Amino acid sequence: MFKPKLRYALLLLAAFTVVLCAVSIEKMNEQKEVTLPASSLPPAVHERYAGVFADFQKHIFDTEIFPANWSDYLLTPEESSSLVYSFLQGPRSYGDGLPWAGDWSEKVVSGRKFGGFGCGFCCMANIYSTLTDYECSPWDLFEYATTVTNYYPSAESGAIDWPAIRRTLRATGFQCKYYKKPATYEEFQEQIRRSQSAIVLVSSANDSTFWKDTAGHYVNIWLYQNSTDMVFLTEPGSPENNRTWIPLRYVYDALKTANRYQFLTVTAYSEEENTWKGTGMDDIWNGKY
Numbered sequence: 001m002f003k004p005k006l007r008y009a010l011l012l013l014a015a016f017t018v019v020l021c022a023v024s025i026e027k028m029n030e031q032k033e034v035t036l037p038a039s040s041l042p043p044a045v046h047e048r049y050a051g052v053f054a055d056f057q058k059h060i061f062d063t064e065i066f067p068a069n070w071s072d073y074l075l076t077p078e079e080s081s082s083l084v085y086s087f088l089q090g091p092r093s094y095g096d097g098l099p100w101a102g103d104w105s106e107k108v109v110s111g112r113k114f115g116g117f118g119c120g121f122c123c124m125a126n127i128y129s130t131l132t133d134y135e136c137s138p139w140d141l142f143e144y145a146t147t148v149t150n151y152y153p154s155a156e157s158g159a160i161d162w163p164a165i166r167r168t169l170r171a172t173g174f175q176c177k178y179y180k181k182p183a184t185y186e187e188f189q190e191q192i193r194r195s196q197s198a199i200v201l202v203s204s205a206n207d208s209t210f211w212k213d214t215a216g217h218y219v220n221i222w223l224y225q226n227s228t229d230m231v232f233l234t235e236p237g238s239p240e241n242n243r244t245w246i247p248l249r250y251v252y253d254a255l256k257t258a259n260r261y262q263f264l265t266v267t268a269y270s271e272e273e274n275t276w277k278g279t280g281m282d283d284i285w286n287g288k289y
Helices: 006-022 025-030 053-059 077-081 089-095 120-129 140-149 162-171 185-193 248-254
Strands: 172-179 197-202 217-225 230-234 244-248 262-274
Touching: 025 140, 053 197, 077 217, 077 230, 120 140, 120 162, 120 197, 120 217, 120 230, 120 248, 120 262, 140 162, 185 217, 185 248, 197 248, 217 248, 230 248, 244 248
Parallel strands: none
Antiparallel strands: 172 262, 197 217, 197 262, 217 230, 230 244
């Protein structure tokens, strides 16, 4: 899923070449799904969305010759989630020395502390640092967003809105689209299942089962699991809930319907369309784990 390594790509390509050579074109056209035993695939390969993997995903897996959840055969959910970035936004997390927190939380813009409005930038930095070969901080993403969009925080409002989020992510090479809450949970399940990550806007005014006293807040969800209906949550505003598995239903119920849109899905990354290519973090932070 993350940060492709060429030797694994070649191993995967070779493995599937053997499979494809053994099955006729006619038979493949008739067969919509193939069950692949875990032993037939090289271990520790889950980095599928850039470079060689992007092309392989398009021409092999997106044709439905292989099951959509083929990557579940490669890494366990725990192994996959260990590769996901999960930045925290608040100054208390940074002051307490918690992993994933940094000095961006204390920066002040237009009289507002970043820790009070930075959840959207933490989510975008998670996506960029996880799904590309580059690394950036939430503050890096904030600065970049102000150069490619009309966004800039004011004394009245600091949160970035959906059009600016989409424009920023597209400028960094991602295919993404924001949506209103679907009429059915099953439709939402399918959208999340087919995404690499999603930014969702939640509010306890819609449902307080999981999020409490939350007027509106951006979080990331990853790695939807068909067998359990769970997702991996990266929660920039809560160290206790960050990097936990939760039922996807909690997210659907809490989507903030008072907003124009409720969530954005990321479905692909293109190195060629990444006009930024961040080279690393200069910010002081407490590290990953």
